[in-house]
Amino acid sequence: MPASKNTHAENGDPHAFLPLTPAVFHILLALADGERHGYSIMREVEVYTNGQLKLGATTLYRSIRQMLAAGLIIESDERPDSTLDDERRRYYRLSDLGRQVALAEMQRLDRLMAVARGKRLSLNQAAPGITTGMTMGGL
């Protein structure tokens, strides 16, 4: 990230973080419903992408480290009941900034979709193997 972009990011401008890497965006989406631990994030992403995106363990935690440093997510202080889950697991949740950044990225992608629709692209022209379930905005 260039210095000027860093400065905006430090000032809490959500647009300064865009575009997000796929891993970061998916982690934000996975945490949109509530707190999750690392493996739960990984499974959630896998489920809603129909298994097309499998985050590696190190990719996941490198992204988490980066997002914690940027203030997009927060490590939860609370721990679940030890009878239900492993106490040592770390749980993460979205920060207000993280939510704003996720929304900003969605808006960015929406605008991109609008441009794509304006170019008269249709699903009939899609490459073989691309399914409607995986496309965003009904392209």
Next chain:
Amino acid sequence: MSVPPPSSSSHPSQPAPKPWSVAATLHVYRMLLGMYPRGFRAAYGADVLQVFRQRCGDAYRERGAAGVMRLWLPAIVDLLIGAVADYCCLAVEAWRRSMSTDRVRSSAITVFCAYIAFVLAGIGFQKMSEYEDFTQAAKAHTLIGVSFNVILFGSGIALLAVLGGGLPLAFASLRYALSARRTDILLLLGVPIVAFGALIGYGAIVLAVTRGEKLHIGFVGLVAVLILGAIASTAAVSLAVKRSQIDGNLFYFARIPAAITTLTMLAICLATIVWGLGLRFDAPQLFNGDGGLVATSTAANWFGIVTVMTIATLVAMAGVARSFNMPRHMRATVA
């Protein structure tokens, strides 16, 4: 807190026996994770292993040993790419830190060198203005008197600021030289002592040879020894500081005394100009006389002193501006 659907993987407090495929995979994975920088391993190593252990457990339950084997390639690729990226980030950060430290270090050295040049010019001014005629003029004319007092007061402040910023650096350099057994740095730090000894020795020799007569002949030599000693000392100390491994925060702190020194140099320089102009208008006989060093032209001496002071001040200002105009990412790495 919403607890996600529990994975069917084993709870760490009740470890279930692992199939050989899972155990071997985890063993290799743990070894490969050792490639990562220590900071990442310390912070997230256990979490990464736990997540991968659960993934292996789930894969085994779904597809047996074949399912675990299918994890190998993506896991190795993920590990390798992540490790390379992490080391690249560390290298970039180290480079930025070194660049920023070099920048504040060279800035501090620049201001120090400029200050020494300024002091030499100041010594010339002090020698010239110490004569009775000049002190009387300072008492008789407000402009000359006020500007002279500004020069005196400013000299004290500048000296204190240089000591405040420079002594911690000199001590840090000395400490590093002693701990790292760097004889070259110790020798460099000894140059100012040798130079001072040479100055005292030269003075003593001149006094002994001339027996207090024709001192002006020896004075030229004394000035030469002083200037040469100052140049050698400045270069040696600068080189010693440059060669030493000193905490970047010390250089970062030194920016403030360096800025104070530079501002004081500017004030002294302006006061010296005002002093000369005041002398020219209020006591022209002195300004146009031969009250300079070794009975040379006062005006020429004043002009030479002002020229050296101006150049030194501009150099110091450039050095200070450079250290305060560091890009944000550089400042972060120093602080």
